[in-house]
Amino acid sequence: MKIVTLGEIMMRLTPHDHRRFVQADDYGANFGGSEANAAAALACFGEDAWFVTKLPANPIGDAAEAALKKTGVHTDDIVHGGSRLGLYFEEEACGSRPSQVVYDRAGSAIAQADLSDFDFDAIMKGKDWFHWSGITPAVSDKAAALTEKACQAAKRNGLKISCDLNYRSRLWTPQKAASIMIPLMQYVDVVIANEADAVNCLNFSYDVTGADENVDMHEIQVLEAMRQHFHFDVAASAWRQGAHGLSDQSVQAVILKDGRTYLSHQYNIVPVVEKIGCGDTFTGGLIHGLLHFDDLQKTVEFGAAAAALKHSIPGDLPLLSEAEVLACVQKGGQDGMVR
Amino acid sequence: MKIVTLGEIMMRLTPHDHRRFVQADDYGANFGGSEANAAAALACFGEDAWFVTKLPANPIGDAAEAALKKTGVHTDDIVHGGSRLGLYFEEEACGSRPSQVVYDRAGSAIAQADLSDFDFDAIMKGKDWFHWSGITPAVSDKAAALTEKACQAAKRNGLKISCDLNYRSRLWTPQKAASIMIPLMQYVDVVIANEADAVNCLNFSYDVTGADENVDMHEIQVLEAMRQHFHFDVAASAWRQGAHGLSDQSVQAVILKDGRTYLSHQYNIVPVVEKIGCGDTFTGGLIHGLLHFDDLQKTVEFGAAAAALKHSIPGDLPLLSEAEVLACVQKGGQDGMVR
Amino acid sequence: MKIVTLGEIMMRLTPHDHRRFVQADDYGANFGGSEANAAAALACFGEDAWFVTKLPANPIGDAAEAALKKTGVHTDDIVHGGSRLGLYFEEEACGSRPSQVVYDRAGSAIAQADLSDFDFDAIMKGKDWFHWSGITPAVSDKAAALTEKACQAAKRNGLKISCDLNYRSRLWTPQKAASIMIPLMQYVDVVIANEADAVNCLNFSYDVTGADENVDMHEIQVLEAMRQHFHFDVAASAWRQGAHGLSDQSVQAVILKDGRTYLSHQYNIVPVVEKIGCGDTFTGGLIHGLLHFDDLQKTVEFGAAAAALKHSIPGDLPLLSEAEVLACVQKGGQDGMVR
């Protein structure tokens, strides 16, 4: 199937071996972004996936594009120009020490892209699915306008549209987010979100009367209420369980459709090699399952297992075959699976 | 004591830092093989240990031999010639992601060695012990013929013979294995095996009536039945407990002789740095103990502790002194020992 | 505040990636020492901290000094001369394999320093606090004499004095330690110690009648008895809980003053990146808290959190801001904190 994604890809610079920034003579360099990661997941699962963005016409932008090409993502709709590629520095979390991020993404090419840079009808024509996340419109007002135009073109061309709300407090406030995201929800068929995203991006809260003690069950009820309120066809979510550094960490996921709940098993993720890109891998697995499996329980297991496996792969980009994810699902209860 | 081992040594190529093959610009290179690892363990424990094989007469073969020399293993009975050294690529297991191995070992020098390459009577003369594993005859029909000749020469020269059944499904089928291994069992005094090896290599299964719920106890009963059936003097086994990535993984071992069971403590192996070569280290510890300790409980503790310690050492080859293993045994219940 | 520390700084050489010495073609090189580490912790918390020692007038000594300068520690009272910098080789602990240290520190510049090398009155004048550990007088008789002179000068100039007993069995015997340390205790206001230090450095043991079953509580009673016996104003201690390699390791600490006990929460330290310098970080946090917080419970939490965070930072030298440690304290029970 043919899937289009739209968003920002950045360079991440990470010291090696748990070093602090002040100790770093070397930085691991890696390219990624929420939609690019999802596109890479889809390409690895065998889909035809496009990532659409604007990259600076310099060798750093070229390197970002080559990283995508290597995974098989189509890059021919990427526009070149603008001043820079956004980047950020990251110290990885370790024990009681949380991860530390220094963003340096202002003024990136995609944040300053114009509507005239893209012909979205040409991009969407003949494609099956359009995916974006809440990060894209958060990047700048110009990027928010791009997102709206892309959604409209996707709708016009008959694509299904999915959105991962992905609230980012460093990019916008809940007020700003709601003002932009709520109108965009009319285009969305499949939403990926958690309760905090619902509150922050969509100003949506739900009082769970007589709710289950279980925190996860609470989240699921909020998600279902949101799904109904916004008339989403499908709502889905994946989450990590267990504190960092402990031995019982796992990933679990849920799909909600037609009033039914499809809850996955829990998949072991210890030791955690990489936290970034795991949610996007769930998204990729979800879209792949919705397009091909015709079985929502299998789809949610596939998405959860993909997200769990991604915790073992360094870098943002998922590098997992469909066969590997299915094998993880089928090991049921052994080895990797916690319960 | 003087101990001879016979088998294949290969190069293992492993990406660093949990990278997938597609991400690897560098491979860690390491030499090992079941019998070579056991020989290295024995050399480190102070024995005179020989590893016998055929290596290509090129610098890659020379590098494999130098790696053995560095541990003190005697290499003067190695034959040089043939076309290549077998090799394999390995991604290490991580979280829910299993280890992935791509074998490239066909056509190796030892797989294509002729009977005329070796004078086994000269090799065995004056030695005390001969060890081989089920991998050696599995490598090729020629290697199976070598194994038989070696066993016969060892027997003629009065050596004790040990065999680690070590079933490898990528090298042969249970049918093929049984046809070759069962006749060889007549030469074996000490067997190292688990229940699956018994089934696959020796077509031996045993119905444990009223067996203990405990899985390990079940294994021990099968092992004892096999020991009696094949008239082995000693049967032994070591196994890992606890799922990968969890906090309570350990190694435990057993020796069976004269109808008595010698069960070791459990030895902590978290974090696991290396899984390869740990069973061979148990074998090395077992042979060392049988030759010197005159105390089967001490022997089984020594073997289990050696295997546990090996999990902390990168590469196939064990690099552990007798003193270090004894210190681990004696810490009893503290630090490294789980119970 | 202005804080003076006195001691030895050494080069530590550590193989990478859990390699054994025999496998090492490369050694990570790192500078540290108990008092230097505490000084670095204090400098990172915003104090004016001096480290006083004697370094060889060669580029290795210069590199040690530059490493301190980088953290902001003042090095202008360091004396240059003598023959060598002490060093040691360390294999890190892993699973059942304990850490292995080969010391090569005999004959270092500070061990052979003369009283005439330092003008302690000039060093102490105008400063607020003097910190040393039991390692300093243990290094050599000359260093013991230096320590006494430094304590006397500190007292004359009105500084508070803290001492971490830090018994080192490779440097002296309990008899030798007691003969030197007990007379020095008259100068000490704040002691950092555990029960074993009390026994070995001060020949002090205490029979805990009807003591709590809880091992830690036992330690606290001994510490309080010692505090009273030696008329220390404050006694403090920090300790790791949970065996190496297990998932529930944490750091906890206590401060004893005026008959009251201030016990910290437990702070998660899994995975452990570095064990060295964590106690010294506690000491740095303790001194910083005593000087600024006027709240002993906050002080003990600060010290314990600082020590826990240090487990995530490679190298001896703590690289933690006050804000980071306070953030860890305030997360109370979430993420990093075990209970």
Place this chain on the structure above:
Amino acid sequence: MKIVTLGEIMMRLTPHDHRRFVQADDYGANFGGSEANAAAALACFGEDAWFVTKLPANPIGDAAEAALKKTGVHTDDIVHGGSRLGLYFEEEACGSRPSQVVYDRAGSAIAQADLSDFDFDAIMKGKDWFHWSGITPAVSDKAAALTEKACQAAKRNGLKISCDLNYRSRLWTPQKAASIMIPLMQYVDVVIANEADAVNCLNFSYDVTGADENVDMHEIQVLEAMRQHFHFDVAASAWRQGAHGLSDQSVQAVILKDGRTYLSHQYNIVPVVEKIGCGDTFTGGLIHGLLHFDDLQKTVEFGAAAAALKHSIPGDLPLLSEAEVLACVQKGGQDGMVR
């Protein structure tokens, strides 16, 4: 323009930092092959370039394909199957020490590929140019048959055909080479060769009567005679001048057409970072120039400069833009250019 190439791609394993094999714990891993390198050069210059081969259906084969994708080479005509990817070990030349290569390429997927694996008419249809080298038919008899079928299909579909004779003494003898290569020359429009290739691949020698003392001029006369004898439209060659390790090494190239000689400047290559893939980069530059420049002097400068620049890029695959090569050509006599 659309260019098809056919050949073998291998993994090269190289110790770092001038280490000998016996010193190597790590190998740099890199994918390349004569035609794959040329295809990558063409893709980097902006052409649509296909590399056709057979790769094993395993992650090592996938990694080779991903390396090509990253450069923009089209891989959709690659066939998957067979047993292994060929590989070789290489110590780089250094001073008086020559490079040392241990081949391990027997039995590769492409060497054992069948004619039925490829539909060459489908592959060639609508394309403009077909390039192969003498290595391809040398790999195996099956590969020689593939090469012939590919040439015939290319001819049928109206493509221009280029061949780099590339004699490899480890793969075949001059007798074998001539028996296969001479009949294939009828399809070739553009040949890349030096005198030794002419002798070894085509059994072609030419007595240069009254020839210039200049060695290079001698080569050019032989090349021209060969061009006329085999009715090639164009003959071209590039060569290094100056002994390894000396300061005046450079690359120069020539194109011969219609009885005219186009000789390039000399381009500096010191220091040499990589020797492999430089001739293939010349080939890529030659084809690019022939297709676009309509100026043979510009074409030969472009090819020579591209080959010279490739000496600065680690790995087989050229990573050079057209703009970079043209800038090198235009610097004329400054900096990089020797004369």
Place this chain on the structure above:
Amino acid sequence: MKIVTLGEIMMRLTPHDHRRFVQADDYGANFGGSEANAAAALACFGEDAWFVTKLPANPIGDAAEAALKKTGVHTDDIVHGGSRLGLYFEEEACGSRPSQVVYDRAGSAIAQADLSDFDFDAIMKGKDWFHWSGITPAVSDKAAALTEKACQAAKRNGLKISCDLNYRSRLWTPQKAASIMIPLMQYVDVVIANEADAVNCLNFSYDVTGADENVDMHEIQVLEAMRQHFHFDVAASAWRQGAHGLSDQSVQAVILKDGRTYLSHQYNIVPVVEKIGCGDTFTGGLIHGLLHFDDLQKTVEFGAAAAALKHSIPGDLPLLSEAEVLACVQKGGQDGMVR
């Protein structure tokens, strides 16, 4: 002596081992800037040197400051705030391939600093020398205003002022440069420049009638004319000779004062490990010599040797003692010195 410098410090990110950006998974990270480098040179020669700038109040800014502290540069006049640290990516030159730089320095903290951020009278008071380069006012109009105020405060407080013209075509045009730099020349006592700087920064050209054929001599005549025109006390210059990659590269320098020319020997720089920071090291050596040697020939030799030695040290910051530079000067003609 007490020396103040003012300017921008940036992070440089460089791929290892001659890799191109598209090949880089790792970047070496290094901090430097023209004035910071000169300050570090001076600190290493034993001066009290201050570097004044504005750094972002984040860990990347802190790491830049720590790198300076490590060399002994005083950082207590650095102001903290603003949004980001400027950075740039650099591929090192190699053979015919020129170095390639991708700047990403817009919007840095110092470029956006206000006059109110600095109290230049407090900074200059009691100091002996103020050094800046033409890069500082080129960074932004705000930075140009800072430079003027700093010069005025330095003059008021009786400091000598040196300026390295350092024209940067990526930061401003000759028109813009001249409009800002010419008025600033009134404050300058010691200028470091070459002919291109004179033309581009000061709109100064000089027709060398009957000039020597020798290019360097031509430069010296222009420099002397410029010195007289602008009433500089001292003019100085250092330059590399010999094309990149060739064996006879060297550094030579000149000082012009009172109509006399002091020309240094040529100092070998092969192999070149680092090109960045070498001119700044000359500047540091020049200032050090002018302050201490009272011998202009010795001063120019010292500066040239320091610049030559810097070519052997990776990273921007010079790490050379006075003794090392003097030893290089004194070896006269042997080893390192070409003539």
Place this chain on the structure above:
Amino acid sequence: MKIVTLGEIMMRLTPHDHRRFVQADDYGANFGGSEANAAAALACFGEDAWFVTKLPANPIGDAAEAALKKTGVHTDDIVHGGSRLGLYFEEEACGSRPSQVVYDRAGSAIAQADLSDFDFDAIMKGKDWFHWSGITPAVSDKAAALTEKACQAAKRNGLKISCDLNYRSRLWTPQKAASIMIPLMQYVDVVIANEADAVNCLNFSYDVTGADENVDMHEIQVLEAMRQHFHFDVAASAWRQGAHGLSDQSVQAVILKDGRTYLSHQYNIVPVVEKIGCGDTFTGGLIHGLLHFDDLQKTVEFGAAAAALKHSIPGDLPLLSEAEVLACVQKGGQDGMVR
């Protein structure tokens, strides 16, 4: 043949990538020593070579021994005990920057070894050749006594004795050296030396009347005079020509015997990867040639080529086969050979 060597082996710690000590977070670690290097050269050429020393009974001593074992050197006469392994830190020379060495070798096990540690008659019995260098007696008075006893035992047992004078100004003065070395010369058959060694170790100078202008010829005349004066059977020498960093560096060597001079070709060594151990490799080649070639011209070429090739191999220990050295000799004038 069976060859015994006696001396000290040390650990060398070298920063990577031309870093200065103050920049080094990592040190390459390498074991070597003049006689150990010669023994390794001999073992690689196929001899049975023993290295005799005393090593500390700790893992650092064991690592040194394992490094020798890996090359095939026999280590069974090494004695274990004493306090430490000598070590030194080395910055490699680069351009005008000379190499910098910080020795830390005082108090090593071999320097403090007693005569009673070794049974030299047992060691020498049945061997053919004994080699030592002037470093061995320079290490300590105890080591000088060992050297004398070893020479006497070698003589008693009929071994040929070679000595590389190898004067080390950091270990002793010419006065001390002469007092110890001159009496030892009575045992020496083959001496390796240059003019400075003759002066410093043997207080031998020779006025070359009417000597050739050529510096090397001057050296040869001195060497011949010394040979006659001390009644050496053979005198030999190897030297580097061409300044560091220049393109025409090479190695040349000479053998003097029976009044005849055997001068080698010059062998290219650019680029120089390693300078340490090259003289010892010449020594190894010389001894191998004297024992086997019966052709002094071939012997001197072999020694010179071996020394040249060693410049390409990182680390002290030569890793060269006889075939490789002979191939270098036979390339005569091509590639690696300068003339």
